[in-house]
Amino acid sequence: MKDNRLKGIIALAVVTVISFGIIYGSKILVKDETGNGNDTDNNQNQEELPGAIDVSGAEGIVSARELTDDSGNITGYSVVSQAKGFGAQPVVMEIIFDKDAKTIQEAKVVSHSETPGYGANMEQESFLNQFKGIKAPIYLKGQAPASAADDGQNGGQDASETSGGFKDGIYRVEADSRDNQGYLYMLTLKVENGAITSVVFDAMNEIGEYKSYLSSVGKYVMTEDGLTWKEQADALAQYVIEHQSTEGLTVDENGKTDVVAGVSISINDFLDLTEKALKMAATGEGAEGTDTGNETTTASTEGGYGEIDAVSGATFTTNAILELVNNAYEFISNYAGK
Amino acid sequence: MKVRYPLEAFALAMVIFSQNMRDALITGILIILITLLGLVLDEVFFIRLPEWSRYSCIIILSVSLTYSLFQLVLKAVLGYDTDSDATAFHIFLSILMAKYIIQADDDTNYDRFLLESSGAFASLIIISIIREFMTGGSIYGFKIADFTYTSYGFSQVVTGFILAGIGLAILNRIFKYNDINTESIYVILPVALLVQPFTVTGIDPSVSIIIAVAVVIFMVYSVRQHLVFSRLSKEIKNMPAELVSAGMVYMILSML
Numbered sequence: 001m002k003d004n005r006l007k008g009i010i011a012l013a014v015v016t017v018i019s020f021g022i023i024y025g026s027k028i029l030v031k032d033e034t035g036n037g038n039d040t041d042n043n044q045n046q047e048e049l050p051g052a053i054d055v056s057g058a059e060g061i062v063s064a065r066e067l068t069d070d071s072g073n074i075t076g077y078s079v080v081s082q083a084k085g086f087g088a089q090p091v092v093m094e095i096i097f098d099k100d101a102k103t104i105q106e107a108k109v110v111s112h113s114e115t116p117g118y119g120a121n122m123e124q125e126s127f128l129n130q131f132k133g134i135k136a137p138i139y140l141k142g143q144a145p146a147s148a149a150d151d152g153q154n155g156g157q158d159a160s161e162t163s164g165g166f167k168d169g170i171y172r173v174e175a176d177s178r179d180n181q182g183y184l185y186m187l188t189l190k191v192e193n194g195a196i197t198s199v200v201f202d203a204m205n206e207i208g209e210y211k212s213y214l215s216s217v218g219k220y221v222m223t224e225d226g227l228t229w230k231e232q233a234d235a236l237a238q239y240v241i242e243h244q245s246t247e248g249l250t251v252d253e254n255g256k257t258d259v260v261a262g263v264s265i266s267i268n269d270f271l272d273l274t275e276k277a278l279k280m281a282a283t284g285e286g287a288e289g290t291d292t293g294n295e296t297t298t299a300s301t302e303g304g305y306g307e308i309d310a311v312s313g314a315t316f317t318t319n320a321i322l323e324l325v326n327n328a329y330e331f332i333s334n335y336a337g338k
Numbered sequence: 339m340k341v342r343y344p345l346e347a348f349a350l351a352m353v354i355f356s357q358n359m360r361d362a363l364i365t366g367i368l369i370i371l372i373t374l375l376g377l378v379l380d381e382v383f384f385i386r387l388p389e390w391s392r393y394s395c396i397i398i399l400s401v402s403l404t405y406s407l408f409q410l411v412l413k414a415v416l417g418y419d420t421d422s423d424a425t426a427f428h429i430f431l432s433i434l435m436a437k438y439i440i441q442a443d444d445d446t447n448y449d450r451f452l453l454e455s456s457g458a459f460a461s462l463i464i465i466s467i468i469r470e471f472m473t474g475g476s477i478y479g480f481k482i483a484d485f486t487y488t489s490y491g492f493s494q495v496v497t498g499f500i501l502a503g504i505g506l507a508i509l510n511r512i513f514k515y516n517d518i519n520t521e522s523i524y525v526i527l528p529v530a531l532l533v534q535p536f537t538v539t540g541i542d543p544s545v546s547i548i549i550a551v552a553v554v555i556f557m558v559y560s561v562r563q564h565l566v567f568s569r570l571s572k573e574i575k576n577m578p579a580e581l582v583s584a585g586m587v588y589m590i591l592s593m594l
Contacts (some may be wrong), residue, residue: 008378
């Protein structure tokens with residue numbers, strides 16, 4: 001019995017030493033990993049670079065520096081900022097601001113541990129390109145607060161008179177409340193040269209997932225053999241573009257229509273929002289500019305804000321990106337005294 | 339027949355903490371360390387206590403030590419962030435370790451404990467290497483190969499359950515365990531509580547969790563009842579077969 005206890009204590013001592021070895025070895029490997037030129041891990045020790053800015057006490061800011069030309073004039077700012085996403089490691093991005101400390105020149109992913117196929121899609125060029133040229137603070141499309149929207153959307157690009165029946169611009173409307181399943185319906189209508197050129201109808205649930213996305217990946221299924229919700233929403237949108245109005249889009253007492261082939265959803269929300277947007281388009285009220293040249297980006301005007309699309313199916317990652325970009329903007333605008 | 343290593347704790351680790359080699363290394367060695375410490379303390383001190391006090395001491399020791407050691411190693415030493423789910427799984431691990439210590443023989447055979455725990459640790463690492471490599475072509479975070487046939491599915495609990503079942507069956511064969519009485523529900527329930535295979539939209543999230551857990555447990559229990567009458571080899575019977583079944587149940591329910 002006594003021998004067994006002694007054996008146990010010796011075993012414990014050996015296992016403790018081995019544990020320390022494994023943990024210490026892990027630590028060395030982690031350190032090596034960060035300096036090993038990992039694809040997404042191009043973190044630089046910016047403190048040592050010229051123009052480094054003191055970031056002590058700034059929440060979520062890893063490093064920052066001034067970018068200068070050959071003659072020493074400031075041409076912009078680089079801020080490395082981080083925020084907690086879905087993965088164990090925070091999402092770290094480098095945001096390059098113009099010298100006005102507001103316009104984003106570029107956004108790069110430094111490191112992350114987000115889920116491949118979901119949050120990791122933020123590395124895609126199409127997502128990162130959204131940031132080029134937009135002004136901070138940034139919001140998800142259609143989620144800018146009213147005050148920011150007024151500043152940004154009408155600040156310099158009022159709807160222009162056009163040859164057609166509507167005034168050019170992008171008109172966004174959303175339902176007053178969520179439906180009984182928690183979805184908030186929203187519609188974006190684009191008018192160019194007086195004609196409706198694009199209608200996007202969608203709905204977002206309480207955790208930020210779009211119905212169009214959920215239906216396209218099979219998470220929101222109405223019937224196995226019919227059109228998906230997104231395809232039906234697109235068909236309704238196409239009807240409005242072709243007819244330049246909702247006239248003829250009749251509904252029965254259940255809110256269904258048999259005018260558009262394949263559409264079985266209740267279209268009351270679609271009709272309400274479209275008519276609301278058409279009224280706005282008739283007067284130009286609440287119009288945003290249309291000359292962004294990029295469907296996925298809404299570049300705001302002087303004193304405005306930027307809007308981006310979410311990373312599909314990755315609410316936590318999207319929120320982390322919004323947080324870190326806006327933290328970077330807040331930090332650098334305070335530093336630059338803008 | 340009693341197992342001589344913390345099989346249930348290792349089984350849970352094989353399902354949850356084998357997504358990458360880093361987690362597997364840390365989890366495996368800490369399971370061995372904490373269990374061994376518990377066994378030694380139990381033999382030296384706790385054995386003199388009344389039964390109710392001994393059980394309480396072992397549970398408190400295991401839970402507090404597991405929580406603090408994992409936090410210390412992962413956060414303070416390695417600088418990782420741990421989310422609430424990972425912490426909850428650490429607590430479940432500690433309860434399974436406490437269960438093993440309480441049920442262990444009074445005169446523990448430390449040689450066999452270390453040998454068999456090392457075998458289980460090796461299985462855990464092999465499973466983690468397979469899963470990490472097949473998920474993204476990397477091992478311990480280092481990119482080894484850039485294959486086009488890697489799959490995110492290998493990081494899911496479905497693969498964890500299946501590989502854990504296979505790993506435990508191989509260990510049973512190696513250690514010649516023919517008729518061990520283990521309860522797979524202690525492994526499956528924590529996973530079901532924290533990782534649901536489906537969510538019911540449009541209702542309160544907590545109700546959705548309850549429904550998902552109930553469905554998983556019901557289906558696993560049904561399969562288990564059916565397995566009683568099947569002619570499985572003794573190494574595969576009980577926990578290995580039930581873990582593989584749980585993986586299949588998760589696979590089916592994930593399609594909902």
